[in-house]
Amino acid sequence: MSIFVEIRDLSKEFRSPEGGRHAVLRDVNLEIKQGEFISVIGHSGCGKSTLLNIVAGLEKASQGQVLVDGQLVKRPGRDRMMMFQNYSLLPWLTAWENVAIAVDKAMSHKSKAERHRIVATYLEMVGLKDAARKKPRQLSGGMKQRVALARALAIKPKLLLLDEPFGALDALTRSSLQIELMQICEQNHITAIMVTHDVDEALLLSDRVVMLNTSSSISVGQILHVPFARPRIATEMIDSPNYSALRHELLQFLHQQHQARYLAGLT
Numbered sequence: 001m002s003i004f005v006e007i008r009d010l011s012k013e014f015r016s017p018e019g020g021r022h023a024v025l026r027d028v029n030l031e032i033k034q035g036e037f038i039s040v041i042g043h044s045g046c047g048k049s050t051l052l053n054i055v056a057g058l059e060k061a062s063q064g065q066v067l068v069d070g071q072l073v074k075r076p077g078r079d080r081m082m083m084f085q086n087y088s089l090l091p092w093l094t095a096w097e098n099v100a101i102a103v104d105k106a107m108s109h110k111s112k113a114e115r116h117r118i119v120a121t122y123l124e125m126v127g128l129k130d131a132a133r134k135k136p137r138q139l140s141g142g143m144k145q146r147v148a149l150a151r152a153l154a155i156k157p158k159l160l161l162l163d164e165p166f167g168a169l170d171a172l173t174r175s176s177l178q179i180e181l182m183q184i185c186e187q188n189h190i191t192a193i194m195v196t197h198d199v200d201e202a203l204l205l206s207d208r209v210v211m212l213n214t215s216s217s218i219s220v221g222q223i224l225h226v227p228f229a230r231p232r233i234a235t236e237m238i239d240s241p242n243y244s245a246l247r248h249e250l251l252q253f254l255h256q257q258h259q260a261r262y263l264a265g266l267t
């Protein structure tokens with residue numbers, strides 16, 4: 001597989017209240033292959049969401065660059081779709097209309113019938129065929145996030161960006177959506193970057209897990225390869241000795257970073 005996303009020497013600084021500069025990312029380098037699912041994990045404040053926002057074009061880097069399919073990211077674009085924890089649905093529109101508004105904007109060159117077919121296809125893909133005419137207030141948290149996922153996928157982005165999309169959901173709903181997302185990404189060969197605090201979520205979904213340092217110099221500390229073949233079956237993965245070893249390695253890294261922050265007076 002060819003390199004699809006390139007993050008080169010990326011740094012981001014913010015001005016502190018005292019007037020100085022505070023670095024949230026420093027010299028981050030990462031290459032992602034087409035069809036690869038990458039998770040970014042680390043403690044709060046280590047720059048995970050900032051990194052995702054820069055890839056999305058929502059924030060500018062202080063230095064360095066991001067390329068997606070060989071094109072320099074300068075601003076938001078329909079080739080990159082972001083999915084947030086808070087659903088970001090328009091409350092006065094139905095589930096159908098929330099997906100259709102994105103499809104109509106991105107695919108105005110297609111016929112009305114074709115756009116209708118696309119909306120129907122993706123709502124059915126996420127299991128919401130029978131809830132298409134309901135408004136967000138009539139949907140559960142998991143159903144709202146399914147609408148957000150359908151909207152993100154319906155415009156067929158080159159890159160799916162996920163900022164802790166299931167963090168606000170209960171454990172059972174989160175587990176169900178993780179499996180659905182994994183199956184959709186596998187079947188459609190979607191390239192994705194996901195920010196998460198959940199070690200098990202990262203292992204289940206990812207081809208690689210990028211662990212960010214949380215010391216004063218925030219960068220890529222370690223990259224963990226997840227060797228399980230696809231399609232994956234969650235129960236078989238969890239019962240594997242390899243899974244326990246990988247989980248331990250992730251937790252050990254996070255613990256070491258927490259200790260380093262504590263000793264440096266950063267917590």
